[in-house]
Amino acid sequence: MEKNEDMVLVIDISSNSVKVGLVSESLNLVHFNSQNINVINEDIDGFAKSFDMEDIWNKLINGVNQVHTKIKNQNTKIIGISTCAQRIASIFLDRKGNVVYGGPNIDIRGIDSAYLIDDEFSEKDLFEITAHSPSLLFCLARLLWFREEEEETYAKISKVLMLDDWLVYKLTGIYVSDFSSAAESQLLDIKRREWSSEIIQTFDFDPDFFPDIVESGTIVSELKPELIKKFNFNQSYIPIVKTGGDTQATLLGMGAIERGDIGISLGTTAPLHLVVDKPIIDPSSNYWTSCHSIKGKWLLEGHAGNTGASYNWFKQCFLSNSGDNPDFLMDTYLKMSQPGALTTYAYLGPENMNIKNQTSIKRGVFAFQPPMMISEELPTIKDFARSVLENIAFGIYENYSALNSYTDLDTRTFCAGGMAKSEEFSKLLANVLDSEISIPFVKDSAFIGVAMNILKALDLYSDYNAMIKDLITYEKIKSNSSISEKYKSIYLEWKNLKNKIDKL
Structure with a gap:
């Protein structure tokens, strides 16, 4: 970084934490702060969950102050x-802008109101409008839940925002959404790119609930003067740029912006996105379609499930008392073991996206050679570790193959996120996919994607391709053809056994 290079400030509320970073004009992540989020369980079943919104805001302020102190x-x-x-x-506000409800992406209180949606729309008809399902996950069902279950709270609702919209409101006082955020509400007409008048009229929602929608990368306002003072910024004007969904920002930051690109986000979960230049509605109503951060681009999504969560669970349960860094141990175990892990197979959740079967309770399973088979070489911890990582890779592979069936182009594959920091896992994934993977130098790509939106909004770059060409560097992970060939048969063995386990 050049001395005294100007910075952009990036705020990211992910599944687990409030993250604040300073990114240079040359797209280097210079300073970084992360604090865990508190999620509140509101019922004994764990369906209804909410944010501690005051805690989130206080941590955001603290994070900004922490990184600003560095410069x-x-x-x-x-x-x-x-x-x-x-x-x-999603976040619901009253007329004064106070939060009456703030719910994370894992709040499924809508399970109790989804029948109201089913009474008005068939699954296929609603999916044709929104390209999202099942209804229990989304903002639409949450709104109906409050109308049915908490009438007094519903009566207070004046604005319906997605989480990123609320951040912009807190920073500026402006109500505005963007297409990448609105597309995840099950209230957006994905083809028309507008709030669905059919859904709004059917459920008699106040149209004023829903804010205007702008393109990602739009300057929407400026930082409030009182926040400039609170953050001790020595500037009177700082523009606020709308970005939106963290997954779309991650895709932008890894460079997955052209038709036929596939981006894999390796976080707590592993969504995969195929970039398309028109909305593709999956005829099976399974794979979601969303709006990219790039105007004129849509995303077809497969989702491998709780990949990072499975990885972290295994580390915590089996490696936390080892005395060594668990991530280092996982890499070491991959180096020490062979593909297939002595026919040790893990079934911890990662799989092909199957939104029609999200409510069934599945058991985690390890299948392996038992000690009584003394003639066989028995698996050890290194093989169980590999089996977890192969389970993750197989789940990604299933979605990757499905997305590839929707394009006739030779896809370029990009990958970023926490697990992309492991060179050994990246090699494993490339071999399972039998594809070269481009991994950006900065793996926390959401920060980079958000920063790119700022640079473009300020006209420092004319287009995203120029920025990617000039500022983003990649490590290319190539597949090994002989290992990829082995994994074809290993995957089939894993899948055949999975089909039997799923019937238990």
């Missing part, structure tokens, strides 16, 4: 601020 004594300007946030999370 306070330098002659460095913050030239813009933008935010992104976990998709599906």
Whole structure:
């Protein structure tokens, strides 16, 4: 980074944390702060969950102050601020802008009101409008839940926002959404790119609930003067740029922006997205269609499930007392073991996206050679570790293959996120996919994607392709043809056994 290079401030509320970063004009992540989110269980069954919104805001303020302290004594300007946030999370405000409900992406209280949607729309008809299902996950069902279950709270609702919209409101006082955020509400007409008048009229929602929608990368306002003072910024004007969903920001930051590109986001979960130049509605009503951060681009999504969560669970349960860094151990175990892990197979959740079967309770399973088979070489911890990572890779592979069936182009594959920091896992994934993977130098790609939106909004770059070409560097992970060939048969063995386990 050049001395005194100007910075952009990025705020990201992910599935687990409030993250604040300073990114240079050359797209280097210079300073970073992360604090865990508190999610409140509202019922004994764990269906209804909510954010502690005051806690989120306080952590955001603390995070901004922490990273700003790093540059306070330098002659460095913050030239813009933008935010992104976990998709599906939604916030309802009263007429004074106070939060009456804030719910994370795992709040499924809508399970109790989904029947109201089913009474008005068939699954196919609603999917044809919104390209999202099942209804229990989304903002539409949550609104109906409050109308049915908490009438007094519903009567207070004046604005319906997605989480990133709320961040922009807190920073500016402006109500505005963007297409990447609105598309995850099950209230957007995905083809027309507008709030669905049919849904709004059918359920008699107040149309004023829903804010105007702008393109990602639009300057919507400026940072409130009182926040400039609170953050001790020595500037009177800082523009606020709308970004939107954190997954779309991650795709932008890894460079997956052209038709036929597939981006894999390796976080707590692993959504995969195929970039398309028109909305494709999956005839099976399974794979979602959303709006990209790039105007004129849509995304077809497959989802491998709780990949990072499975990885972290295994580390915590089996490696936390080892005395060594668990991530280092996982990499070491991959180096020490062979593909197939002595026919040790894990079934911990990662699989092909199957939204019609999300409510059934599945058991986690390890299948392996038991000790009584003394003639066989028995698996050890290294093989169980590999089996977890192969389960994750197989789940990604199933979605990757499905998305590839929707394009006749030779796809370019990009990957970023926490697990992309592991070179060994990246090699494993490339071999399972039998594809070269491009991994950006900065794996926390949401920060980079948000920063790119700021640079473009400020006309520092004319287009995203120029930015990617000039500023993003990649490591290319190539597949090994002989290992990829082995994995074809290993995957079939894993899948055949999975089909039997799923019937138990």
